[in-house]
Amino acid sequence: MVKFIVRRLLQLIPVLLGVTIIVFSLMHLTPGNPAQIIAGESATPETVAQIEKRLGLDEPIPVQFFHFVKDAATFDFGNSWRTSLPVSTELWPKFWVTLELAIYSMIFSIVFGMAAGIISAVRQYSWADVSVMLIALFGLSMPNFWLGLMLMQWFSINLGWFPPTGWGSASQILLPVITLGTSGAAVIARMTRSSMLDVISQDYIRTARAKGLKERVITYRHALKNALIPVVTVIGLQFGGLLAGAVLTESVFSINGMGKLIVDRILARDFPVVQAGILVIAVVFVFINLLVDISYKFLNKRIDMD
Amino acid sequence: MKKELLKVNNLKQYFPVKGGFLGRTVNHVKAVDDITFEIYEGETLSVVGESGCGKSTTGRAILRLEEPTDGEIHFEGEDLLALNKREMREKRKDLQVIFQDPYASLNPRQTVGQILMEAMQIQKVVPRSEQRKRAIELIETVGLNKEQIDRYPHEFSGGQRQRVGIARALSVDPKLIIADEAVSALDVSIQAQVLNLLRRLQREFNLTYLFIAHDLGVVRHISDRIIVMYLGKIVEIADKKSLFENPQHPYTKALLSAIPIPDPEKKKERIVLKGDVPSPIDPPQGCRFHTRCPFATEICRTKVPELRNLDHMKEGHRAACHHIEKIHSGEMAVQS
Amino acid sequence: MKEEIILEVSDLRTSFFDEDFEIKAVDGVSFELPKGKTLGIVGESGSGKSITALSILRLIAKNGKVVGGEILFNGKDLTKLSEREIRDIRGNDISMIFQEPMTSLNPVYTIGKQIYEALKVHQGMDKKEGDKRVVELLELVGIPSPKQRMKQYPHELSGGMRQRVMIAMALACNPKLLIADEPTTALDVTIQAQILDLINDLQEELGMSVIMITHDLGVVAETCDYVAVMYGGQVVEYQEVKELFKNPKHPYTVGLLNSMPRHDVDVDELEPIKGNVPSVRNMPKGCRFAPRCPFATELCVTELPELDRKEDGSEVRCWIYSDRWDGDPEVSVRNEERTT
The missing domain is CATH 1.10.3720.10 (MetI-like)
Known part of the structure; x- marks a missing residue:
């Protein structure tokens, strides 16, 4: 029985990885630049670029993904773009x-x-x-x-x-x-x-x-x-x-x-x-x-x- | 001079057993493990044995319903395993099969006439215009009424459906019919009808049968020669008379003695085998029967016995046992 | 010497109701079973032999009902008992084993637990005492290393082993009568021999009476003392076993014997019974066997014969043996020259 559970837990790894990839791609598949959205319609390109840099959006996608997985593993999802509070603070009570x-x-x-x-x-x-x-x-x-x-x-x-x-x-x-x-x-x-x-x-x-x-x-x-x-x-x-x-x-x-x-x-x-x-x-x-x-x-x- | 119709050489049929973490093949079920035999034209060769002995797998391998792992199957001198899909499909005209459950193999939405005509159409044995006439002939040949040609399979009883299955097999003028437990599901009174029909058809159409069955009464009735299988191996092969009256392999003897005889006054000695048939995954080393054999010795545990013919056995009668001589001479006997 | 009769069934009728249609699955079954003996009930599919057995313990499906007749077990009519009373008899005085050992055991409980259940319900045994008895029972039916086996689940056992477990369960409370419904039909012949031997040995050892339901005349010949042959929901012949094989009276019994291919002797041509088994939904009006019987006359087709007791104790349901027989007075059902 223990062996069975351990095996099933190991099998979860690829499943969770797949889920992570899908969740991660959500952001990159949706139209519109997030930095632009955060900065607002009237923001200058400089401001947008600055925000991109702050959020790491200027890095290559695989690198971004790597960071995402690394952070997710420690339940660190960064800060909300809207309220700037840590995501976990916002999420857990709800x-x-x-x-x-x-x-x-x-x-x-x-x-x-x-x-x-x-x-x-x-x-x-x-x-x-x-x-x-x-x-x-x-x-x-x-x-x-x-x-x-x-x-x-x-x-x-x-x-x-x-x-x-x-x-x-x-x-x-x-x-x-x-x-x-x-x-x-x-x-x-x-x-x-x-x-x-x-x-x-x-x-x-x-x-x-x-x-x-x-x-x-x-x-x-x-x-x-x-x-x-x-x-x-x-x-x-x-x-x-x-x-x-x-x-x-x-x-x-x-x-x-x-x-x-x-x-x-x-x-x-x-x-x-x-x-x-x-x-x-x-x-x-x-x-x-x-x-x-x-x-x-x-x-x-x-x-x-x- | 007997003419060889089918020759099976060193046939092996292994099925992979999947398992482990990634579903790799971890082992094999050795359903049929290196068997060799031949079928002569016009004869009935039966293959008997208990469940898991590989008798049905042998039939399916000959028809290439499952691709054999290894070996050769020569039909009229031609290697069936060398044929491509299309050629094999054409060859099926000569090799027909009758299954235990005819219901499962008859399309419930087709009438008997349509079933027969479709078979003829696929193999193009009869011009389209004559197919119905031929179907009626076949229906009557197998002892059904020609009015029944437009009925559906569910309107027939088990015995009648088996007759339809036989008619379909006959519709393409086959040379060899493989009957896989063809009468096992039928009641005794109906079974006798179908057995008689099979014998009559054999005489009329010069058919050759490979008859796969577990009921030795049926086998004695219909066969010319008999193969006894145990755990994927042939343990004995003989003409009918020799097999029933002079069995050599301890397994054959036990099998024969285990069958209840419908005669309360006939007392007989029974060799009751201990235990169950071992799993065909990792079958016993040496002689596969040694775990249940009352005569087993050291050699049986280590060395695989070959099929042998000895002086006291009729020509063509062979058994795979290390101790045929000692058992025959009475030096080895079952203690009761 | 008058033997003590443990079970007497007279004119049993069991029907199934499909909407308003009555299917008479068992329609006039009578037999008696002397104590300590084995009665074979033999017949082909649809003959009603299994329904007869299930009727004794009132185990038939919800839409079925015993609609007539008596089942006297030690003088008590089982058809008249309350649900509670019959429950006390099941698995206790009368036990039953079934055809399919593969599906007759509950897959989610160990075999030990399933055997213990019978001990608990009928004898109120506690777990410790029960486990001891379970081991004894498994030993009795020849299961090796019973202490380990009792902790196993059914799927871990072969078909033959499971049938042994079923027998152990049936024997748990020392039944007076064991009903075995095709106990070896699903098993290979070498395993069948083991199980039949086991039942025979246990019967001698424990002095049980046995009803053996089978379609195999070989099994009948080897295990039974008396035989009831069933056809179309009725008993057509009841005889002592040796007499039945030597001197069968009913044309159906003769037909069965002639249809059977044998492994011990050569038979040139089988003599099958012509035609098909009648459907329970559409039984012939007269003798059930008349449409297939080579001797049938006008009388047979129109009127159903009674199961008549002869002086030698045998019973047969056939007009040939009555005063009213209207066919050839010299007729012999066992005419060897008869061709079909």
């Missing part, structure tokens, strides 16, 4: 907000998705199954910003139960988490259902039954653990979507998170912040995938250790 939002939403998705999926599968074709699947279809087809707006309209504005914006208190957290977590819950519910149904018809479930086990034991001990294997994969994929969805959710609920920060800074062409933000998201995504692989491995003994 990163935690976004991470919180994502993790709570994920937990929401997993708990509700799996519970609904299991109920559906165990009582296939019952009214419970039909309604769960209907709700899931609904949750899946609804764009999450729309769901957010609707929730806000109903529960915050009409009923006044929750504050419409902000982040921090439990009442502020609930609506954004539902907004962001619903589609994931729907996907997980559907996956859990079909995976459970598939497993329930397997020979080893019949063996378990022939042994004289109770249905409950068969469902939770024998079926669920096998059914989770594909569900875990889906959960991993969901997390990527979650980070993207967080941007919209943050905008709807005016949450000061990383998504909002990145959107704002893209508009302002504040590349160091954008680059750092995207890189952080990519790294988180890659590590979540690693976690998924490890739990996958843990669940599925058939995957070869080597």
Whole structure:
């Protein structure tokens, strides 16, 4: 197991390098000279050249890349072009907000998705199954910003139960988490259902039954653990979507998170912040995938250790 | 004088085993490891053995469905492995195959008639105008009704589908038919129908069969000569009578004794082999059977036995065992 | 001497419901199994032999149901038990092993844990005691180094080994009856010989009764004391094993024996049964075998014969042996001259 994890960690190196190259090229592929943007429309060529020199933009691209990687490895992303504050100072507080939002939403998705999926599968074709699947279809087809707006309209504005914006208190957290977590819950519910149904018809479930086990034991001990294997994969994929969805959710609920920060800074062409933000998201995504692989491995003994 | 139709020389089929950090080839599955045999025109040669012995791989290698690692395959004197893709495709007219699961090899969207006519079209054996007539003839030859020509494969039962598979193989006038577990999936009563059909067709069209199977009852019924394989090697090759009545290799003996006989009054001695067939990755050194053989000695662990014919064996009967003499004389016997 | 009967099945009917359509998978199965003996249930695919076995333990799929008949196990009708009561019998008094050892074990648990589960649920054994018994059981079924093996997962074992594990699991609570549903069909012949020997030895050692479900007449001849031949969801013949092979009565049994290529004797030409197995969705009205039977008469086509008990204890479902037979009175189903 340790060997497996170490190997997977080593395999991350090329992946992260690739991510870095893409993030780095973003700045050089977008039209317009950053130095010009910082200096402003009316700046003289001298001022622009000065800024270029200060930022190292006059050096050859491979050298720039080398510096970028070196600095990124120590989490030094330079200073924001907009506020001149160190990027990490700007990023970290917002990163935690976004991470919180994502993790709570994920937990929401997993708990509700799996519970609904299991109920559906165990009582296939019952009214419970039909309604769960209907709700899931609904949750899946609804764009999450729309769901957010609707929730806000109903529960915050009409009923006044929750504050419409902000982040921090439990009442502020609930609506954004539902907004962001619903589609994931729907996907997980559907996956859990079909995976459970598939497993329930397997020979080893019949063996378990022939042994004289109770249905409950068969469902939770024998079926669920096998059914989770594909569900875990889906959960991993969901997390990527979650980070993207967080941007919209943050905008709807005016949450000061990383998504909002990145959107704002893209508009302002504040590349160091954008680059750092995207890189952080990519790294988180890659590590979540690693976690998924490890739990996958843990669940599925058939995957070869080597 | 028997005429050689197919000659296989030192055929090897290794499949790479990928592994390690970068997915390099770390080992090989030696599915078929240096086998030599020939098939005479008009005969049925069977290849038997348990799963993983390489019998199906041998059939696939002859058809070049997988490119053999090494060796020669001569069909009517011509080396099949030297042919390019197009020439090989033309050669397939002479070499047809029937699989275990005909359903998987029949296009579900084509009627039986279309399936047969397409085969004829590809090999251009019959002018287009006569194809349908020929298809009807074939359908009747294999014992189906000519009204069934416009039906789809799913409308047939397993046995009937196998008849369709046979008709398709016949449609191009092949010389050699490789039947890979062709009757294994069928119920006994249906299996008997198909076996009888295969024998009748052989007489009518002077066909040669390479019959790959694991059921020795079926093999005894249909074969002229038999090859017994174990872990990629031929352990014994003989005419039918010799193989069943005078088996020489301990594995053949064990295999024969392991089959239940449908006669409760016939008591027999059974040689129960211990353990499982070893993995074809890194097969045992020396004789591959030595890990399970009741007679194994030091030489078996180190030296690969050659196929040999001895005085007490009929001409053409050969077995690959170091101890044929001692086992035959009774000097070596199984303690029970 | 009157033998003690451990299992008596009479007129069992099991149907599957597809929308409103009733598929009569088992439609009139009767047999009895004397204590300590082996009964073979033999038939081709679709004959209903596996559904019969699953019906005994009420393990059929959700859309299936036992719709008629009795299954008396030690005098108790299994069809009338509550879900709880039947659960107490499964894996305890009656155990079952299946055809596919490769898929019949749960891939995510060690084999030791899977065997222990039966011990825990029926005998309330704790882990320590259970582990000891698991090792004993693995030893009993001939698995080398059982202490290490019990910690392995199914994928680490060969097919033959997995079937041994299945047997160990089935034997965990000393069952009185073992139902083996095609236990060797998926195995190679040398491994089949090992497993059949094992079942025979264990039966002698433990005094179990066994139901052996198979399509292979060779397996029947080597392992069974009594045989029920099934066709189209019904038992068509029930006999003591030696009699069945020496003196088969039902034309279908005769047809099966004549179709079987044998490795121990030369047969010039096989005599297959003509035609195809009827579909469960479209069973003939009269005798199920009539469309394929060389002796069928008007009576056979229109009316279904009963499974009749003869004086010698054998049973056969065929008009030829009744007073109402309307064909050739001298007919012999075993006519060697018969050609097809």
